[in-house]
Amino acid sequence: MARLAANGRSKSPGQTKERIIKVAAEMFARKGYHATGVEELSTEVGLGRGALYYHITSKEDLLHEILSRPAEEMSAAVLALQKLDLPSEAKLRQFAQTLMRGISDNRAEWTVFFREFHGLTDHRLRAILELRNSFELALLGIINQGITRGDFRNSDPELLVKGILGMFNYSYLWIRADGRCTPEEIADLFCDALLRGIRAN
Amino acid sequence: MARLAANGRSKSPGQTKERIIKVAAEMFARKGYHATGVEELSTEVGLGRGALYYHITSKEDLLHEILSRPAEEMSAAVLALQKLDLPSEAKLRQFAQTLMRGISDNRAEWTVFFREFHGLTDHRLRAILELRNSFELALLGIINQGITRGDFRNSDPELLVKGILGMFNYSYLWIRADGRCTPEEIADLFCDALLRGIRAN
Numbered sequence: 001m002a003r004l005a006a007n008g009r010s011k012s013p014g015q016t017k018e019r020i021i022k023v024a025a026e027m028f029a030r031k032g033y034h035a036t037g038v039e040e041l042s043t044e045v046g047l048g049r050g051a052l053y054y055h056i057t058s059k060e061d062l063l064h065e066i067l068s069r070p071a072e073e074m075s076a077a078v079l080a081l082q083k084l085d086l087p088s089e090a091k092l093r094q095f096a097q098t099l100m101r102g103i104s105d106n107r108a109e110w111t112v113f114f115r116e117f118h119g120l121t122d123h124r125l126r127a128i129l130e131l132r133n134s135f136e137l138a139l140l141g142i143i144n145q146g147i148t149r150g151d152f153r154n155s156d157p158e159l160l161v162k163g164i165l166g167m168f169n170y171s172y173l174w175i176r177a178d179g180r181c182t183p184e185e186i187a188d189l190f191c192d193a194l195l196r197g198i199r200a201n
Numbered sequence: 202m203a204r205l206a207a208n209g210r211s212k213s214p215g216q217t218k219e220r221i222i223k224v225a226a227e228m229f230a231r232k233g234y235h236a237t238g239v240e241e242l243s244t245e246v247g248l249g250r251g252a253l254y255y256h257i258t259s260k261e262d263l264l265h266e267i268l269s270r271p272a273e274e275m276s277a278a279v280l281a282l283q284k285l286d287l288p289s290e291a292k293l294r295q296f297a298q299t300l301m302r303g304i305s306d307n308r309a310e311w312t313v314f315f316r317e318f319h320g321l322t323d324h325r326l327r328a329i330l331e332l333r334n335s336f337e338l339a340l341l342g343i344i345n346q347g348i349t350r351g352d353f354r355n356s357d358p359e360l361l362v363k364g365i366l367g368m369f370n371y372s373y374l375w376i377r378a379d380g381r382c383t384p385e386e387i388a389d390l391f392c393d394a395l396l397r398g399i400r401a402n
Contacts, residue, residue: 030319031319032317032320033233034235035235035320089400146399152401153399155390155399156382160391162375163368163369163371163390165371166367166368166370166371166372170364170366170367171363189357189360189361193364193398194395194399195398195399195400196398197394197396197397197398198344198347198354198361198396199354199397199398
């Protein structure tokens with residue numbers, strides 16, 4: 001794993017903080033949040049413990065920053081998509097592509113999101129759970145709109161949405177930026193299976 | 202959460218160990234493996250720290266016992282299913298039902314399985330990853346058999362299997378033993394979506 005270059009100190013505080021968040025996300029994803037010590041993290045970043053605490057308030061704060069940024073970006077993208085006037089299937093495909101691209105581009109952060117969110121407490125935990133809920137509601141909106149328009153079968157959309165999200169979200173475990181398919185191609189393959197079924201003919 | 206009754210000491214060592222594993226699974230699922238201290242666990246079980254260590258070798262050992270038992274049971278069930286001579290769709294449905302029933306009956310253990318497996322080291326980690334891999338291979342076998350028999354479309358089965366597993370496995374996050382559908386009904390609903398697609402007509 002890369003460390004701060006010897007000239008790390010000449011970087012702006014903003015750049016250093018970005019670097020801390022990136023390295024922490026990778027360590028938390030690999031070893032777990034609780035198993036990663038601040039000492040270890042500061043060594044990996046190439047800063048002393050004191051210098052590290054100049055940039056972060058607490059380890060939980062750092063966890064919150066790792067989780068909230070990609071989740072807020074995803075939430076904004078999904079919200080924008082909801083407002084578009086698109087055919088039902090196109091909307092489902094765009095939703096899937098947005099999710100898979102986001103998870104692939106920030107795989108460490110999403111791994112931490114899915115595995116370590118319970119390391120947050122109080123309002124921070126509530127905020128993350130609300131963000132997670134917003135993806136589910138957005139997808140439910142797309143499916144329900146498809147049912148209303150007569151494009152999708154009406155078959156327990158609330159449960160179906162949980163299955164579809166699992167299909168995409170679980171990819172944090174196996175998706176690779178250098179894999180043989182792009183995230184968009186994988187999203188399309190899964191949407192094909194969902195839309196027309198895997199049954200022959 | 203229930204504790205050992207006052208007469209806990211009169212129970213057999215086997216029963217006490219079962220109880221320790223159950224309570225630990227619930228605590229690890231709720232708080233995380235690393236965040237749960239042995240002190241706290243012994244209080245929750247209603248045993249002193251010394252008495253607890255009479256039953257377990259180490260915290261990692263306990264984690265391994267929590268994960269390996271339901272995973273080995275599931276692996277055996279899936280292996281038995283593979284050997285049955287059944288139509289492709291029936292086999293897929295049985296696989297799905299086995300997975301959903303297993304996750305629902307041992308939700309705490311599966312939560313720990315999906316979130317905390319990286320708390321294991323060396324041969325224990327390898328054994329768990331091999332078990333996880335065995336579910337994937339079993340499902341791939343079912344899909345490939347369906348393709349060979351002309352029942353399923355041939356469309357990147359390796360990737361498809363990851364999507365289908367996500368659909369089912371992700372249920373550890375939301376499935377409830379007292380939910381409005383049984384695990385088998387949920388498995389069937391997801392299989393319907395996968396087999397015939399969600400598109401109307």
